[in-house]
Amino acid sequence: MPEPVLSIRALETHLYSREGTIRPVNGVSFDIQQGETLGIVGESGSGKTMTALSIMGLIPKNLGGVVGGSVLLDGEDLAQMSDSEVRRRRSTKMGMIFQDPATSLNPTMKVGPQIAETMKTHLGINDTTARNRTIELLDRVGIPSPEGRYNNYPFQFSGGMRQRVMIAIALSCDPLLLIADEPTTALDVTIQAQLLDFVREIKEERGMSVMWITHDLGVVAELCDKVAVMYAGSIVEKASVDDVFARPKHRYTSMLLNSMPSIAERTAGRLMSIKGLPPNLANLREGCPFAVRCSAPVDRCTEERPTLLPMGTEHSAACWNPVAETAGNGKM
Amino acid sequence: MAESTGIAGLEDDFQGGKQRSLWVDAMERLIRNRAAMVGLFISVLLVITALIGPYIAPHDYIKTNIANIAATPNATNWFGTDLIGRDIFSRILHSVRTAIFVVVVVITISTILGIILGAAAAYLGKWVDDGIMRLTDIILAFPDLLLVAFISLTIRQPFVNWLGTVYQQTQWEILRDTLFLDYLIVFGALALVSWPGYARLIRGQILSLREQDFIRAQVALGVPDRTIMFRHLVPNSIAPVIVSMSIGIGGIILLESSLSFLGFGIQPPGASWGSMVTENLFEWRTHPHLVLMPGLTLALAVIGFNFLGDGLNDALNPRQIRR
């Protein structure tokens, strides 16, 4: 198998708060191959955003930072690099788009220059070239009359358009990896579908790898090749999309699947909800963090924390009592 | 599937378990703030001095002594004496009382005025709101010191005349006490320029709180207005008011002493830091201690209150409010 574009090992991030150290990323490992899309799912608060920010090196210094593990991007370990070395790899090797398009663009700066300045910083091109390329990009991401839009302010764009501008920024320096943190959550369903189509198209076109964070399993089914399920700062199940939907091993994953709203409910904008609350990341107990909410805990669950165990080809789950396969789905 | 089997001892992992109250939180933040603690110490010391100062003063604060003028600090006159031989330390103790008295009264009056007018503006809306807000615009348009000086300059005489007539009818001795009169005029003028800030704050608070979901939900549920007002709006507006009051204290002390400095405040022989500095301002070359002693005490007092106010601000508004 070729070198993965992104390879994370035992990533560990701490945030410092008055209640103590929070561990939103607690030994996370995964790979993303070239052209592959990995979906990261989990309830809110499970550490998805923190994982993405840790990769980007964007955890605010006054909050905390990455304390362990490695982040190999294109063969280089970002965790060992100085701030400015990481900075130079943003946009050029990895781009990121965020959840809230309404607040992710500078409200007092024209949209065009916000894209152009990225290219000027990294590609060393002059103003005219940057401007022309920006207009091309705006056109490519589907903004009508891009020349005129260049000089508009973010408030003159709709939510979906702003997210397209964000994508234009992220793609401006042709990165190997696009990290998308719930970019469609704030959009309504039709706009969301359009945006997903567009991302799939551009991903194929450029052969780009994508890390797509979402709490919507429907989106995962549509867009992703592989899935990592996060719970309390750790990955509890990793598999191909087909395996996750057909043969979930971790009971948290099956809970997520069971709580998936029907198409009708999704169009009504309902979010999934499941019973119980995620644990306090400031003081995790021994044992499995999911044990309290689990439908079938065994004694070992409170004593020892499960690690990711292989459950099939390219399929692993961190569970002492995984879901047994039902008759229709293959072997016992 | 079966319900959660509730494995013993794991329940308190839940996040909702220990919701700490805002006030306990704020208190903790305040106590950890060293500057605020120093401020609190100075403020408490000042309040105690205001209460007992005149009784522990080593000398009479009005008694002049021509034989002992402009003495530098020494064993009998700890802070020295002024140009007519009065003991500076005793005068400073008395001016603490003046300052604290002014602060307490002015803050109380202007906060109450501000709360009533601000709430009225927010609640009644329409022309009441317009009227009150234009009034605050107008008052805030004046440089505050100028307005205060102007008011105390113009109302003094009519006020004295009026109190004279009241005295003739009631024979209340206090009405002839000029010091009492000074206080009333200073209180009035200071309160008049201070209330608009509070009124705007309260109005803004109520208006923005009313837009919040939890209040809207209550309104939708048919909870009576008065319950919403006292159960939610008032408690939620208290923190910013406390902050703004504590930040305002330093300002009022400064304004009062500036007023005295310009000669419109508490008149001699009453003691006020501002007038003590003024009386001796042009002596700074020959007798620096005459300016330094009251000046430094005044500075220390304002610094104390400002540190406390700043600390309260940090403690109660982690996200900061703008004045």
Added chain:
Amino acid sequence: MFVYTLRRLILAIPVLFAVLFITFTLGFYGPGDPLEIFYNEELVSDPEITQRLRELHGLDRPFWEQFVDYFTGLLEGDWGDSISSGRPVWPSFAASMPISAQLGLAAAVVLVVLGIPLGALAAVKQNTWVDYLIVFVSIVVRSVPVFVLGPMLLIVLVLWLSIMNVPIGWKGIFHTNAILPVLLMAAGPLLVVVRQTRVGVIEVLSENYIRTARAKGMRERFVVWRHVLKNALTPVFTTMGLIMSGLVTGAFFVELIFGIPGFAGLGIEAFQARDYPVILGVTIIGAAIIIISNLLVDLGYGLLDPRIRYE
């Protein structure tokens, strides 16, 4: 933008008028009779002379007539006559205002050059000793009134350290004598500028678009200059009225302490002499300065925030 400007302008006029009216009323119903203060008692006790003097100063007419008179006078640039000197007020205003304006402008420059970078630095270094020190010093400086800080500085610099002569009098804004007055004028409002800049920068630093700017790989310095500052200066801007008020107040003390023949000093003399026409003029102009700067703030919003401009 034009409509917006016009609307702001129209809103400011009634406030200015109200200020004028209140000031005039306060003066009119003030301490009885200005004549009593300026002419000696025997003269005034003679009813005939009093009457003549009243007519001379126009003090015998009803309130409204006098107000309209004063107002139309103002519109024609006539600020009345000083009671103590008997001469028109305006020329002395015209002579002293440039001095105060220079002082105020220099102090404003100090505020911007010192206050904004300090506030931004404190914000970027939030909760470190740099932050604490900057906030601490600005609180201390704000807490000491100018009339205490001034003499104290003089005592230290002139008496104890002997590094300067007594900087009394006005020799132009570029003379070394002006250094201390300008710094003292800036001392009061400095805290407001530092604190508001700090709050603004802290708030903006946690905005999503700053995270975007960093995610783009912009240099940190570039992020602060290009993305943070412009958005962070709005709260500083909102307190412009407060800052101007502080500068005006500072001018009073500074001009008095340093014997500078400025506009504010003129006001103080007038207050001490109960010279109403001058007090009226000084108060009105002082308020006008604040109203105009608030107006400029409103217009500045339009420049800072495109949403308002396009309204």
